[in-house]
Amino acid sequence: MTSSIKLPAEINSFTRAQHTRLNALITSRLPLALPLHSSSPDVYLTGLLPFANVYIAFEKAWSEICTRHTPFNHIRGEDLWVDVPLAHPSSESQDSAATQLLGASTLAPPPEMAVLTLLRTLRPNGLARTDRLIRDIAILVGISRDEVPAFLEKHQSDSSTLFTQHIEAAVAEKPQLLIAYAFVMYMAIFSGGRWIRSVLAAPGASFWATSEKPGSPPASPALSPTSSVHEKLRTFTAAQQERFEAAGLSFWFWSGMNDGVDIKAEFKRRLDSFESVLTEEMRQDVIEEAKEIFIRCEGLVGELDEAVGRQGVVIQSVKSQSRANDELGQSTAVIERQAAKPGLLDRLGLRPSPGQNWTEMPGYAGLALAISCAGWYAMYHAGTWNDVF
Known part of the structure; x- marks a missing residue:
């Protein structure tokens, strides 16, 4: 019986329990990726890489599945997505994508075929993140877009590799x-991602665009990590958005004048189309995979946390940095044992020089940001974000 x-x-x-566990990570670690703890956008890049791989992997698998099951092999990949126009908010009749694409036939298609059909309608224009991630990474690294895939492969961690392999096989x-x-990854950006975006914007555009002329006005007012949630969720002007996107932060922004509100509403509407198509077994598959996503994100967090010897150390705020340094000093033996192991730090070029403190390493803040990225979508289930569904 359908639920x-x-x-x-x-x-x-x-997935509420996993959300709760991840929620505490963002407020404690995100400030470490910004001034006064970091002086370069390079640290942000370090933290973004593991999760960029996840977004790119599932969107690639999505396109490949649609290509594999289309009866017209000559169709280009970008033509596979059926672009159902955004529903007008005042429209009294908002037919579901299921009705539009599956037709009014009394002979319902098999659930598997219906799912494949609807998967080609689920992504409204502007929702996919791959192009934006590739653009951002190219800007932040200083390479061409064509060089980004090789760069990502070179800097992929063990857990990230296993995660992307799981995505390919499972879907x-x-x-x-x-x-x-x-649902998990896109709604994350719509909700918690807005908070992250504004925290990243706190230092102003000069922190991100190092080539800007001295004295240039910031693209947005500087915010402190303790600014109110409502202030952090303010709307960026078109000029502000353009400047931050050009500096390598386009992943957090949406095309159009509505800051993604219209895209989010249309995504939710199209998602409703699956309610009448999925069998109970399929629903359970989706729920179990959502749990798996969080488990594997926690695996990414654990790998990154272990790499910098952060077990049990949570920095509550920027003001508690001195106390956190004392705690880190007590863990020197643990850090040294882990630092001797080749792995993630070597691949990312983050091994400290002799006498260098881990918290002084630019990459440390980047790793902290990566941990935060794993936790930001917890925010909208923990009472902070009330507009998700």
Whole structure:
């Protein structure tokens, strides 16, 4: 029997515990990626890489599945996505994508075929993040877009590699699992990502765009990490958005004049189309994969935390930095044992020079940001974000 509870609500319910565990990470670690703890955008890049791989992997798998199951092999990949126009907010009749794409036939298609059809309608124009991530990484690294895939492969951690391999295998077997990735990862940016975006904007554009002329006005007023949630969620002007995107932060922004509000509403509307198509077994598959996403994100966090000897050390705020340094000093033996192991730090070029404190390393703040990225989508389930569903 089909559940009377909508799928997004079920996902929220079954992953709430993981959200809560991840929620504490963002406020304690994100400030370490910004001045006064970091002096370069390079640290942000370090933290972004593991999660960029995840977004790129599931969007690539999504496109490949749609290509594999289309009856017209000559169709280009970018033409596969059926662009259902955004529903007008005042429209009294908002037919679902299921009705538009599946037709009014009394003979319903098999669930598997219906899912594949709807997967080609689920992503409104402007939702996908791959192009923006590639653009950002190219800007931040100083390479061409064509060089980004090789750069990502070179700097992929063990957990990130296992995660992307899991995505490829899992969604190839059960395409409906892409619903879990779409819901968890996109709604993260719509909600908690807005908070992250404004915290990153706190130092102003001069921190991100080092080539700007001295004395240039900041693209946005400087915010402190303790600014109110409402202040952090303010809307950027078109000029501010353009400057931050040009500096390598386009991942956090949306095309159009509505800052993604219209895209989010349309995504939610299209997601509703699956309610009448998914079997109970498919629904459970999606819910279980959502849990798996969080488990594997926690794995990324654990790998990064271990790499810098951060077990059990949580920095509560920027003001407690001196106390945190004392705690880190007590863990010197642990850090030295882990630092001797080749792995993530070597691949990212983050091994400290003799006498250099871990908290003085630019890469440390970047790793802290990566941990924060794993936790930001916890925010919208922990009472901070009330507008998700």
